[in-house]
Amino acid sequence: MSQPYIEDEFRNKLDLDLWKRIFRFALKHKRLLIPLTSSALLLSVVEAFFPFATKVAIEIVEQGRPVVEVWKPGAIYLMLATMLSVLVLIFIRCAGGISHHISHDIKRDCFKRLQELEFAFYDAQPTGWLISRLTADCDRLSRILAWGFLDLVWGVFYVLAMSAVMLAIHWKLALVVLSTIPPLIIISRFFQKRMLLTSRQIRKHNARITASYNEGIAGVKTTKTLGRETRALDEFKGMSSDMYGASVRRAMLGAIYLPLVMTIGSIGSGLALWYGGQGALNGAITLGTLVMFISFAGNFFFPINQIAMVLAEMQGAQAAGERVMGLLATYPKIKDSDNVKERLVTYEKQAREDPNLAPDGYPHIINEIEFRNIGFSYNEKETVLHDFNLTAKRGQTIALVGPSGGGKSTIVSLVSRFYEPTKGQLLINGVDYRNRSLDWLQGQLGIVLQTPHLFNGSITENIRYGRLEATDEEIVEAAKLVNAHEFIMKLDDGYETKIGEGGALLSTGEKQLVSFARALIANPQIFIMDEATSSIDTETEKLIQDGMRNVFEGRISFVIAHRLSTIRSADQILVVQKGVIEEQGTHEELLANRGHYYELYVNQFRRERVRAELEAS
Numbered sequence: 001m002s003q004p005y006i007e008d009e010f011r012n013k014l015d016l017d018l019w020k021r022i023f024r025f026a027l028k029h030k031r032l033l034i035p036l037t038s039s040a041l042l043l044s045v046v047e048a049f050f051p052f053a054t055k056v057a058i059e060i061v062e063q064g065r066p067v068v069e070v071w072k073p074g075a076i077y078l079m080l081a082t083m084l085s086v087l088v089l090i091f092i093r094c095a096g097g098i099s100h101h102i103s104h105d106i107k108r109d110c111f112k113r114l115q116e117l118e119f120a121f122y123d124a125q126p127t128g129w130l131i132s133r134l135t136a137d138c139d140r141l142s143r144i145l146a147w148g149f150l151d152l153v154w155g156v157f158y159v160l161a162m163s164a165v166m167l168a169i170h171w172k173l174a175l176v177v178l179s180t181i182p183p184l185i186i187i188s189r190f191f192q193k194r195m196l197l198t199s200r201q202i203r204k205h206n207a208r209i210t211a212s213y214n215e216g217i218a219g220v221k222t223t224k225t226l227g228r229e230t231r232a233l234d235e236f237k238g239m240s241s242d243m244y245g246a247s248v249r250r251a252m253l254g255a256i257y258l259p260l261v262m263t264i265g266s267i268g269s270g271l272a273l274w275y276g277g278q279g280a281l282n283g284a285i286t287l288g289t290l291v292m293f294i295s296f297a298g299n300f301f302f303p304i305n306q307i308a309m310v311l312a313e314m315q316g317a318q319a320a321g322e323r324v325m326g327l328l329a330t331y332p333k334i335k336d337s338d339n340v341k342e343r344l345v346t347y348e349k350q351a352r353e354d355p356n357l358a359p360d361g362y363p364h365i366i367n368e369i370e371f372r373n374i375g376f377s378y379n380e381k382e383t384v385l386h387d388f389n390l391t392a393k394r395g396q397t398i399a400l401v402g403p404s405g406g407g408k409s410t411i412v413s414l415v416s417r418f419y420e421p422t423k424g425q426l427l428i429n430g431v432d433y434r435n436r437s438l439d440w441l442q443g444q445l446g447i448v449l450q451t452p453h454l455f456n457g458s459i460t461e462n463i464r465y466g467r468l469e470a471t472d473e474e475i476v477e478a479a480k481l482v483n484a485h486e487f488i489m490k491l492d493d494g495y496e497t498k499i500g501e502g503g504a505l506l507s508t509g510e511k512q513l514v515s516f517a518r519a520l521i522a523n524p525q526i527f528i529m530d531e532a533t534s535s536i537d538t539e540t541e542k543l544i545q546d547g548m549r550n551v552f553e554g555r556i557s558f559v560i561a562h563r564l565s566t567i568r569s570a571d572q573i574l575v576v577q578k579g580v581i582e583e584q585g586t587h588e589e590l591l592a593n594r595g596h597y598y599e600l601y602v603n604q605f606r607r608e609r610v611r612a613e614l615e616a617s
């Protein structure tokens with residue numbers, strides 16, 4: 001399904017504090033920011049002096065001075081024009097550079113934070129959406145920070161420079177012309193905001209129409225079979241007329257706005273002409289001054305329009321800013337404690353020299369994992385695990401079975417410290433794992449999930465992802481151990497076969513085997529398989545099962561399986577239901593018990609036999 005169309009809400013109030021925090025990203029690039037600001041500033045002053053050159057030229061003619069003297073204003077003009085081009089060149093380079101750097105910085109910070117955040121953070125938000133949104137948000141903010149900032153500085157200083165020149169030359173006439181600024185501001189703000197909102201509406205209708213068009217074509221059979229053509233057509237007509245309405249509104253707004261502000265400019269020029277004209281007649285004002293004021297009056301529209309546009313854009317992008325800054329203000333809750341950090345520093349050198357020592361100074365070898373009176377809940381609403389106790393020793397395989405939602409995946413998420421217990425302790429060799437290094441622990445995990453994620457690349461590359469420094473021989477060895485070697489050798493390019501986006505060119509079972517090898521190559525001390533064999537055929541399952549025996553040796557393994565045949569040889573089988581251990585023991589013990597496991601097993605066995613008989617007949 002395509003992404004729903006989402007447009008951020010328009011904030012009526014500009015949150016200056018937020019924008020100040022966002023602006024800090026620009027402050028990091030002072031080498032570009034200083035020339036950008038200075039060039040915008042200078043540009044505004046240069047532009048404000050153009051009418052001044054006109055004034056000088058007119059005064060030369062007015063005072064009947066020799067025409068050759070016109071070279072002076074001519075030279076001023078030439079100088080201003082040259083400065084203008086140079087300044088424009090500088091600010092385009094700087095703004096482009098800043099926009100690029102800021103976008104990169106914000107993205108880098110956001111993605112770094114996303115990597116650090118624990119699983120609980122992702123429970124609340126869908127990751128794909130978050131990432132696509134963030135990319136767009138970062139680009140948008142960087143554009144506003146560079147180009148919007150440039151326009152703001154230029155606009156504000158242009159208005160100030162023009163006002164200053166006018167006030168310096170004739171303050172009374174200046175005040176007359178400046179009286180047009182407040183209505184210009186009010187009208188520009190009003191229209192810019194409305195125009196932005198209608199443009200968004202147009203985009204929204206457009207997206208809906210495209211989506212409905214696609215759906216209409218894809219679903220044309222269903223529509224026809226259900227006799228719903230008329231209804232579908234009506235819906236489409238409705239959307240088109242909405243779009244038409246919005247487009248007309250946008251065009252109308254533009255058609256009113258421009259003449260309106262132009263009129264205000266003309267009124268300003270008119271006022272200057274009326275008041276200044278009287279002065280010119282009685283000789284208090286030169287003709288040059290009058291012409292200069294008239295042209296200033298017409299120029300105020302440009303910067304004010306620009307400022308209003310940037311402010312509207314900032315209001316529109318505020319939600320994006322809140323999202324980005326909100327993410328950056330979210331810190332991971334699961335992280336090394338101060339005590340662990342100290343130990344990491346203390347034992348750094350010793351651990352590097354002694355392979356039996358983990359970086360946190362405790363033994364590297366995991367001999368035992370103990371769940372001691374563990375309680376856990378994802379949220380206040382329900383408790384998922386109640387007083388859970390389990391001890392797993394090195395070399396053992398713990399199988400978790402039971403109904404959906406019982407808490408099996410939760411148990412392995414706790415072992416992986418993707419979540420931490422809300423009650424009780426999880427001990428590694430008798431030490432609470434919150435006193436151990438998080439990085440070290442997660443480096444000891446090998447996890448195979450139901451839908452393994454493989455990357456676009458060769459099989460070798462995918463397996464090597466488990467341990468980047470693994471040699472080709474080690475990769476083949478790992479593949480052999482998990483029984484993947486045979487199928488890999490049958491592929492056209494063997495280990496160098498490209499497996500496509502997400503491993504699309506492999507079957508689920510083959511992907512499973514590759515991800516199994518990838519988990520193994522890291523030589524993890526804790527092995528986790530969550531439903532890893534539930535969607536594959538019996539033949540591949542057999543391969544994995546045989547592989548598992550090799551893989552599990554010397555590790556602590558947790559295997560979650562719906563298919564009970566996979567876990568028959570486990571050292572302990574736990575039937576987990578509603579967050580408690582219903583039964584616990586070996587396969588034989590549990591069968592002898594004639595309890596829940598027995599029932600599950602017999603039912604599954606019967607079902608499979610029936611299926612086998614059906615297939616055979």
Ligand SMILES: Nc1ncnc2c1ncn2[C@@H]1O[C@H](COP(=O)(O)OP(=O)(O)OP(=O)(O)O)[C@@H](O)[C@H]1O
Binds near residue numbers: 408
């Ligand atoms: N991220 C989460 N946020 C909130 N509740 C969750 C979350 N993950 C699981 N739960 C809830 O916790 C309970 C246990 O879920 P868990 O995934 O551990 O079950 P499971 O035994 O692995 O089930 P299945 O066999 O379907 O995989 C369920 O009630 C589930 O709805």
Ligand SMILES: [Mg+2]
Binds near residue numbers: 408409410530
């Ligand atoms: Mg599960």
